[in-house]
Amino acid sequence: MPTRRLVFSALAVATLLCATRAEAQSLYGIGRAATPAEIAGWNIDVGGDGSNLPPGSGTVSRGSEVFDQQCAACHGAKGEGGIGDRLVGGQGTLGTPNPVRTVGSYWPYAPTLFDYIRRAMPQNAPQSLSNDDVYALSAYILSLNGLLPANATLDAKSLAAIKMPNRNMFVGDPRPDVKNPECMSNC
Amino acid sequence: MTKPPDIDRNVGSASRRRFLREGSALLGGAVIAGGLAGSEARAAENTGNLPPNVPEWMKTPGDPMGTQPYGAPSPFEKDVIKNVSKTLPQYLSASGRTPLQDLDGIITPNGLFYERHHGGVPTIDPAQHRLMLNGLVDRPLIFTMDDIRRFPSESHIYFLECSGNPEYKKPYGKTASDLVGLLSCAEWTGVSLKLVLQEAGLQPGAKWVVAEGADSAAMTRSIPIEKCLDDAMLAYSQNGERLRPQQGYPLRLLVPGFEGNMNVKWLRRLHVTAEPAYSREETSKYTDPMPNGTAREFTFYMEAKSIITRPSGGQRLTAPGFREISGIAWTGRGKVSRVDVSVDDGKSWQQAQLQEPVLTRALTRFRLPWHWDGKPAVIQSRAIDETGYVQPTLAELLAVRGDNYVYHNNAIWPWRIAEDGEITNANA
Secondary structure (H helix, E strand, O other), X not given: OHHXXXXXXXXXHHHHHHHHHHHOOOOOOOOEEOOHHHHHHHOOOOOOOOOXXXXXXXXXXXXXXXXXXXXXXXXXXXXXXXXXXXXXXXXXXXXXXXXXXXXXXXXXXXXXXXXXXXXXXXXXXOOOOOHHHHHHHHHHHHHHOOOOOOOOEEEHHHHHHOOOOOHHHEEOOOOOOOOOOOOOOOO | OOOOOOOOOOOOHHHHHHHHHHHHHHHOOOOOOHHHHHHHHHHHHOOOOOOOOOOHXXXXXXXXXXXXXXXXXXXXHOOOOOEOOOOOOOOOOEEEEOOHHHOOOOOOOHHHOOEEEOOOOOOXXXXXXXXXXXXXXXXXXXXXXXXXXXXXXXXXXXXXXXXXXXXXXXOOOOOHHHHHOXXXXXXXXXXXXXXXXXXXXXXXXXXXXXXXXXXXXXXXEEEEHHHHOOOOEEEEEEOOEEOOHHHOOOOEEEOOOEOHHHOOOXXXXXXXXXXXXXXXXXXXXOOEEOOOOOEEOOOOEOOOEEEEEEXXXXXXXXXXXXXXXXXXXXXXXXXXXXXXXXXXOXXXXXXXXEOOOXXXXXXXEEEEEEEEOOOOEEEEEEXXXXXXXXXXXXXXXXXXXXXXXXXXXXXXXXXXXXXXXXEEEOOO
16 A cells, blocks of 8 residues: 555656646646736836836826825925925935935836836825826826926836936845854853 | 832822832842832732631632623733734734733733734635635635634744834834834644645645735735745634634634734735736835845744843833743744843843743743842843844944845843832833
């Protein structure tokens, strides 16, 4: 009995391995295919490089209107912060004792602004704004930070082309970076 | 938490005062612990249920079966609750802490597990929840919760700790919960993420998996593929029952040893990619600013750490005598190999006992027998993990990182015990 089970197990493993390597079939047959339409509806990820940004566009002036209605209550009339994060200013402060981290001073990628507003803002009604209005809000916030002119129109291409001031200031994880000498006595 | 409890939680303040005044004379110096002092002091107040009398709860039947269809703690434990600040600017993106100083062992009860959400706690019907797997895979797939539960299951005990637990700037907290209460530990049951990814077939160039939650923040973090093919899992149960809503019901990602927010709750999508998403939560948040203006990104691991939970800040020793020092240690990089304890303000250290089992990326309980002589003292612990890494002091961390650093504070937190037994944060 043990021998027979062993042989059976070995066969089963060999079959599974062949399946994965040669034909790349699923092992368990669990789940169903996701259709392109289903994926398009749920995949709202915008890459740092602007990949998967949707069609549409928005102006700084339209962004100003939407901001007043949807954002100013938490982020301040001009993005100076409140219950919500400060969004504007702080460039040049990161290496000082009082760094001010905002979209303009800290965020490395402009398309992330579109991604985050679309998926999570406004906090009381996420995913309620049109893509055009998300472009407009992104344009307005970038404009308040001096990264777009006041008459600008933003779309996928122009948003991906914006170079954020803090883009090259991120470094990898060097930890462990702190050493405790592990003294046991007469410390 | 509310008022600072005595270390013997049931001692009333009046009886404590009486004990402090009369106790040593009354009990002739034979008293060695506050617990005894407490029960003796209580006896003086209400003797009806104490020997030689028969307690009232023996003279009448108790609650019948079915009184509590889902059990709750004793009403006498009503103060053991999550530690939620009453002065947060808002409560949708907020956190609530585990009352570590009130718990024993290594498993956090589900009702006291710490919480951190970025857009409130959604109420999700599991029948209408789906997990989508898309991106660089041979077969994009959609799973129901029934599908997920058909996969071979596994259970592991892992800690979870919020990245910022606590921050580096004063004011530092008063209690163990205030300081490191964004930490809990549970037995998780679910399916290996590797199995689920294999089901879809990873394509060449698959380097990251972007996990997305079904909360109103659509919380998004990128996980390196190596972790996804190692010990990452999709969990649907916690300490034997289905996840609590606050912990991601009906499904969450677990990336053991990585900072808490990467363990995406209410998991609805896994997007296999060549590059990280550079989401808001991994660029503008959960990055660590250095004094020179640079910032560290993708700082995943929670490093070795420990804290004494008993006796600890906010408690009070009611009398000199025997005290067991007890606490918890953990490391995102594997197992805790040793915990050292100092009772003389860091001048000397001795090895604590570790409670078995010592598990990988779980809390480890440590203990040290101690006799408090009634004089002022500073007690503290430091964890050493299997990589040889030693938990640093706050000063050592600040010297390298500066106090603008936000996350990954794994400092030693010493407790100062005053002559009257009051315990406070010695770093505060």
